[in-house]
Amino acid sequence: MLKLGIIGTNWISQQFVQAAVSSKRYALHSVYSRRQSSATEFIEESMQDNVQSYTHLEEFFQDKQLEVVYIASPNALHFEQAKQAILNGKHVIVEKPAFSNPAEMNEIIDLANLHKVCYFEGARNIHEHNFQVLKNQLPTLNQIMGASFTYMKYSSRYDDVLAGDVPNIFSLEFSGGALMDLGVYPIYAAVGLFGQPQTVEYYAQKIRTGVDGSGYGILHYDGFDVSVHFGKTADSFAPSEIYLTDGTIVLDGINVITSATQTNRQTKTEATLALQKAHENPLYEEACAFADLLTSIDKAKTATQYEELVELSRSVNLVLYEMRQKAGIHFPADQKMN
Amino acid sequence: MLKLGIIGTNWISQQFVQAAVSSKRYALHSVYSRRQSSATEFIEESMQDNVQSYTHLEEFFQDKQLEVVYIASPNALHFEQAKQAILNGKHVIVEKPAFSNPAEMNEIIDLANLHKVCYFEGARNIHEHNFQVLKNQLPTLNQIMGASFTYMKYSSRYDDVLAGDVPNIFSLEFSGGALMDLGVYPIYAAVGLFGQPQTVEYYAQKIRTGVDGSGYGILHYDGFDVSVHFGKTADSFAPSEIYLTDGTIVLDGINVITSATQTNRQTKTEATLALQKAHENPLYEEACAFADLLTSIDKAKTATQYEELVELSRSVNLVLYEMRQKAGIHFPADQKMN
Numbered sequence: 001m002l003k004l005g006i007i008g009t010n011w012i013s014q015q016f017v018q019a020a021v022s023s024k025r026y027a028l029h030s031v032y033s034r035r036q037s038s039a040t041e042f043i044e045e046s047m048q049d050n051v052q053s054y055t056h057l058e059e060f061f062q063d064k065q066l067e068v069v070y071i072a073s074p075n076a077l078h079f080e081q082a083k084q085a086i087l088n089g090k091h092v093i094v095e096k097p098a099f100s101n102p103a104e105m106n107e108i109i110d111l112a113n114l115h116k117v118c119y120f121e122g123a124r125n126i127h128e129h130n131f132q133v134l135k136n137q138l139p140t141l142n143q144i145m146g147a148s149f150t151y152m153k154y155s156s157r158y159d160d161v162l163a164g165d166v167p168n169i170f171s172l173e174f175s176g177g178a179l180m181d182l183g184v185y186p187i188y189a190a191v192g193l194f195g196q197p198q199t200v201e202y203y204a205q206k207i208r209t210g211v212d213g214s215g216y217g218i219l220h221y222d223g224f225d226v227s228v229h230f231g232k233t234a235d236s237f238a239p240s241e242i243y244l245t246d247g248t249i250v251l252d253g254i255n256v257i258t259s260a261t262q263t264n265r266q267t268k269t270e271a272t273l274a275l276q277k278a279h280e281n282p283l284y285e286e287a288c289a290f291a292d293l294l295t296s297i298d299k300a301k302t303a304t305q306y307e308e309l310v311e312l313s314r315s316v317n318l319v320l321y322e323m324r325q326k327a328g329i330h331f332p333a334d335q336k337m338n
Numbered sequence: 339m340l341k342l343g344i345i346g347t348n349w350i351s352q353q354f355v356q357a358a359v360s361s362k363r364y365a366l367h368s369v370y371s372r373r374q375s376s377a378t379e380f381i382e383e384s385m386q387d388n389v390q391s392y393t394h395l396e397e398f399f400q401d402k403q404l405e406v407v408y409i410a411s412p413n414a415l416h417f418e419q420a421k422q423a424i425l426n427g428k429h430v431i432v433e434k435p436a437f438s439n440p441a442e443m444n445e446i447i448d449l450a451n452l453h454k455v456c457y458f459e460g461a462r463n464i465h466e467h468n469f470q471v472l473k474n475q476l477p478t479l480n481q482i483m484g485a486s487f488t489y490m491k492y493s494s495r496y497d498d499v500l501a502g503d504v505p506n507i508f509s510l511e512f513s514g515g516a517l518m519d520l521g522v523y524p525i526y527a528a529v530g531l532f533g534q535p536q537t538v539e540y541y542a543q544k545i546r547t548g549v550d551g552s553g554y555g556i557l558h559y560d561g562f563d564v565s566v567h568f569g570k571t572a573d574s575f576a577p578s579e580i581y582l583t584d585g586t587i588v589l590d591g592i593n594v595i596t597s598a599t600q601t602n603r604q605t606k607t608e609a610t611l612a613l614q615k616a617h618e619n620p621l622y623e624e625a626c627a628f629a630d631l632l633t634s635i636d637k638a639k640t641a642t643q644y645e646e647l648v649e650l651s652r653s654v655n656l657v658l659y660e661m662r663q664k665a666g667i668h669f670p671a672d673q674k675m676n
Contacts, residue, residue, distance in 0.1 A: 145572045146572070203556050203558070203563055205563060216554075225543060227554050231484075234581035235585075237579065237586065239576055243572035243574070248575065263575075
């Protein structure tokens with residue numbers, strides 16, 4: 001059982017704890033919060049026994065038994081917390097988007113390698129069984145004509161923006177915005193399916209706080225383009241699609257795939273992809289994937305899989321960064337890029 | 339009854355003749371084709387009596403009784419034929435896309451004004467009742483958050499391209515390609531609903547013949563962007579959407595609208611727009627619209643409506659041209675732009 005520590009006592013941390021516990025691969029060991037009451041409340045809600053609470057991050061990390069840290073604080077805090085965790089010899093699972101820019105990403109990857117611990121980005125969608133079914137179904141890249149991936153959902157926090165506030169998720173200071181928060185899903189899917197794009201474009205609709213409320217991106221590949229459309233200021237009901245030389249794959253969504261059909265123009269047939277009903281906890285599959293890797297990382301095959309996952313995370317981070325540059329969105333966290 | 343002459347004996351000309359006749363506003367008067375057999379066959383198929391056929395364009399235009407010419411030849415021929423028609427004092431209806439570039443467009447508009455005849459672009463979709471319902475339903479521009487318009491349909495002529503041929507519709511010589519052939523629909527809709535964009539982008543997937551097989555465009559407006567996606571090398575099943583400050587309008591298509599719903603986030607309601615069942619002939623509504631304008635053009639209100647339609651056509655032409663420039667797609671017909 002992997003001894004799990006939590007940074008960030010919000011709903012997604014609680015969801016990860018429940019996923020981790022139900023996988024029977026982790027035990028909740030400790031929770032860090034600046035406020036004791038938040039930590040206590042989180043532990044009570046988790047229904048787990050013998051959980052330590054910490055209000056000082058250094059003490060939390062010095063706990064010798066702690067093995068894996070799940071970090072779901074505001075985006076801009078991920079880097080320092082992950083760094084500190086690694087320096088203390090802990091594995092880290094960092095909620096997506098893991099880091100603000102390539103400088104942070106590269107430093108963490110190097111540091112994790114140096115300290116012989118693992119770094120994972122909690123990019124739920126690419127770990128799901130149904131995403132793997134889709135990936136296995138795809139023909140070779142020369143049969144891909146393009147794709148359009150959409151994930152656009154109104155955020156109730158945008159009400160706060162309209163009321164004059166600056167929620168973390170919509171702040172430059174905390175590395176927020178639509179690209180970082182929702183765009184990361186279609187971009188993970190695109191890079192996961194088609195690899196690193198050659199160049200990218202991004203047309204962002206900036207909102208009052210300076211971040212993007214929504215935007216259109218184009219990822220240029222050799223021979224085809226992938227469009228990504230995402231936003232937190234309106235709702236889209238459009239499916240996502242992959243265009244093939246002989247047909248089209250229609251997905252009900254790209255952040256989570258629950259239905260998928262593939263049309264074939266020649267045969268005039270429509271086939272349903274063999275998807276599974278997703279686990280009731282959307283983080284279950286990533287929790288299992290990380291546990292699998294952590295418990296067999298000394299095997300060559302696992303090490304290769306781990307390396308691929310790290311490189312995918314690095315690629316996505318670079319795409320996010322290049323897209324932000326195109327749209328002129330700069331975070332305080334980017335200063336170390338200079 | 340407006341005496342109608344036809345240039346181009348293909349299926350769309352026949353469809354326009356049927357629409358015109360069934361509107362009881364036009365009589366088919368004459369047909370021009372380089373080949374007598376094509377003209378004869380077209381006239382027989384039209385089931386109309388007393389129709390003249392011509393194999394010399396100059397004679398066709400010199401027919402004193404001829405009042406309106408419908409031009410549905412390959413795109414690159416529209417300009418010279420429309421010019422000749424206008425110089426002979428005929429009104430012209432030019433199938434979309436009317437002209438290859440702004441130089442041609444501006445010359446025709448000036449010439450039509452000078453000769454006191456009307457010029458219309460056969461952009462079916464904006465003349466449809468359901469498009470007007472949508473337009474009337476829209477709030478003011480400051481409540482528009484953006485839109486995504488898609489029209490992507492595999493063309494059987496692309497099979498010919500893959501086999502090594504260059505069909506007119508996929509040739510630079512005849513001003514073809516996905517933008518000109520299908521992109522014109524979403525762009526007409528965008529310019530018709532939101533006005534002339536400030537700037538545009540276009541990312542085209544060029545095919546062997548040098549034209550675009552598909553592409554993604556972005557039309558930048560003050561405060562929002564509209565994406566257009568179209569293609570002839572694959573099929574999309576995605577709806578088109580308009581994002582509002584308080585909800586989303588979902589259209590089953592933008593080339594033709596047969597169902598439309600408007601969600602409201604605050605009231606959590608979904609309303610169906612009051613659409614009409616379209617006329618069985620998709621060109622019926624444009625044929626009526628042009629007849630209405632032609633038969634009352636001496637009235638001030640009609641003159642204003644006509645002027646608006648001409649300016650819309652000019653705007654769309656400019657958008658198409660600027661998009662092509664962004665994608666580096668140049669037609670032989672563009673040489674007069676220099």
